[in-house]
Amino acid sequence: MAGLPHLPPGLKAETFAYADGRQVTVYRAPYRSEGPVLTDEHGTHVLYYMFAEYVFRWPERTTRVDVGHGSIGKHMRLREGLTITGRWSPGRLAEFGQHWVAEHLRKFGIP
Numbered sequence: 168m169a170g171l172p173h174l175p176p177g178l179k180a181e182t183f184a185y186a187d188g189r190q191v192t193v194y195r196a197p198y199r200s201e202g203p204v205l206t207d208e209h210g211t212h213v214l215y216y217m218f219a220e221y222v223f224r225w226p227e228r229t230t231r232v233d234v235g236h237g238s239i240g241k242h243m244r245l246r247e248g249l250t251i252t253g254r255w256s257p258g259r260l261a262e263f264g265q266h267w268v269a270e271h272l273r274k275f276g277i278p
Contacts, residue, residue: 198268201239203257215239216260219272223264227255232263 174180177197184190198219206213212227222235222242232249235242249267253259272278 200261203260204239205257214255214257214260216257216264217242218261218264219268221245221264221268221271223260223267225251225255225260225263229255232260234267 174194179195180192181195182190182192199217200219201217203214203216206215208226214223214225214227216223216225217237217239220236220238222237222239224233224235225231230251231247232251233244234246234249235244237243251259251263253263
């Protein structure tokens with residue numbers, strides 16, 4: 168079977184060879200993301216960011232991030248109070264979330 172002639176943006180082809188010479192091409196799509204989004208929860212500004220179905224919640228004036236699974240506005244909590252450093256900002260939360268996901272998935276052999 169021939170590979171796809173033109174890949175959509177973000178899609179990557181990877182070809183693996185078995186010991187018997189067979190080759191298989193798989194296509195990897197980028198992780199889905201949403202946000203960062205600024206919300207107000209009872210007078211406190213809170214940033215939310217979703218990456219690879221993990222949702223990160225960071226209240227202003229704190230150094231703690233909560234992690235959930237799902238999407239912004241509809242997720243189940245997984246972990247609370249992960250320490251984050253740096254200035255409270257959308258970019259810093261996105262950077263933290265992407266790094267956390269990469270480290271977490273690496274535990275399961277997912278690159």
